[in-house]
Amino acid sequence: xxxxxxxxxxxxxxxxxxxxxxxxxxxxxxxxxxxxxxxxxxxxxxxxxxxxxxxxxxxxxxxxxxxxxxxxxxxx
Amino acid sequence: xxxxxxxxxxxxxxxxxxxxxxxxxxxxxxxxxxxxxxxxxxxxxxxxxxxxxxxxxxxxxxxxxxxxxxxxxxxxxxxxxxxxxxxxxxxxxxxxxxxxxxxxxxxxxxxxxxxxxxxxxxxxxxxxxxxxxxxxxxxxxxxxxxxxxxxxxxxxxxxxxxxxxxxxxxxxxxxxxxxxxxxxxx
Numbered sequence: 001x002x003x004x005x006x007x008x009x010x011x012x013x014x015x016x017x018x019x020x021x022x023x024x025x026x027x028x029x030x031x032x033x034x035x036x037x038x039x040x041x042x043x044x045x046x047x048x049x050x051x052x053x054x055x056x057x058x059x060x061x062x063x064x065x066x067x068x069x070x071x072x073x074x075x076x
Numbered sequence: 077x078x079x080x081x082x083x084x085x086x087x088x089x090x091x092x093x094x095x096x097x098x099x100x101x102x103x104x105x106x107x108x109x110x111x112x113x114x115x116x117x118x119x120x121x122x123x124x125x126x127x128x129x130x131x132x133x134x135x136x137x138x139x140x141x142x143x144x145x146x147x148x149x150x151x152x153x154x155x156x157x158x159x160x161x162x163x164x165x166x167x168x169x170x171x172x173x174x175x176x177x178x179x180x181x182x183x184x185x186x187x188x189x190x191x192x193x194x195x196x197x198x199x200x201x202x203x204x205x206x207x208x209x210x211x212x213x214x215x216x217x218x219x220x221x222x223x224x225x226x227x228x229x230x231x232x233x234x235x236x237x238x239x240x241x242x243x244x245x246x247x248x249x250x251x252x253x254x255x256x257x258x259x260x261x262x
Contacts, residue, residue, distance in 0.1 A: 031114035
């Protein structure tokens with residue numbers, strides 16, 4: 001089932017409300033903290049995909065994927 | 077070192093060296109809008125006679141400078157990339173350019189007390205003007221989303237008399253009106 005516009009708008013307003021309630025310190029550092037959290041999940045995925053990879057190899061693949069994401073964002 | 081610790085280390089290094097700076101990019105739009113993950117921490121710095129090596133020295137051995145200097149294409153600003161060795165975040169230091177809006181937003185930057193230190197941020201209006209310009213010229217959907225989020229969160233606190241003349245000069249008024257029109261009413 002596709003979400004209707006009223007639901008999309010309501011969810012957006014909720015996100016706006018949460019952002020207004022966040023302490024300034026948290027907002028400033030949220031970007032880097034969310035990045036670290038995303039990277040931990042990506043690394044878990046890489047370990048699952050490459051069970052024989054050691055941590056250095058996992059880190060290398062992770063960096064490669066982050067570079068790929070950055071390039072895709074700049075050419076979108 | 078985590079990515080947020082890397083950001084704080086750069087703020088402290090710039091503060092220790094008395095380098096005038098301002099946070100920009102998604103760190104600034106997160107501050108005024110709806111936070112999202114970011115791979116880059118962008119700073120505009122006014123180095124004057126100081127060399128980039130002094131900042132690197134202040135940061136210490138946990139950071140590495142990319143030897144290749146880059147350029148930001150919208151305002152032709154020179155850029156240094158610094159990487160924290162154990163964090164995925166990339167630090168981008170943009171030199172203050174001669175671009176008129178770049179200068180104006182730097183002049184209008186605000187000092188706020190955060191995390192027990194002073195942090196320099198642009199105004200919400202300058203985040204909007206800058207992101208619209210990047211969105212139009214860089215064609216990055218994220219910049220447009222960031223503008224929408226800042227507009228929605230800041231709502232009636234935005235000084236439109238400042239924003240619109242810059243948008244007219246940058247050719248982004250139509251885009252601004254389109255983004256404004258896409259925000260659901262409260």
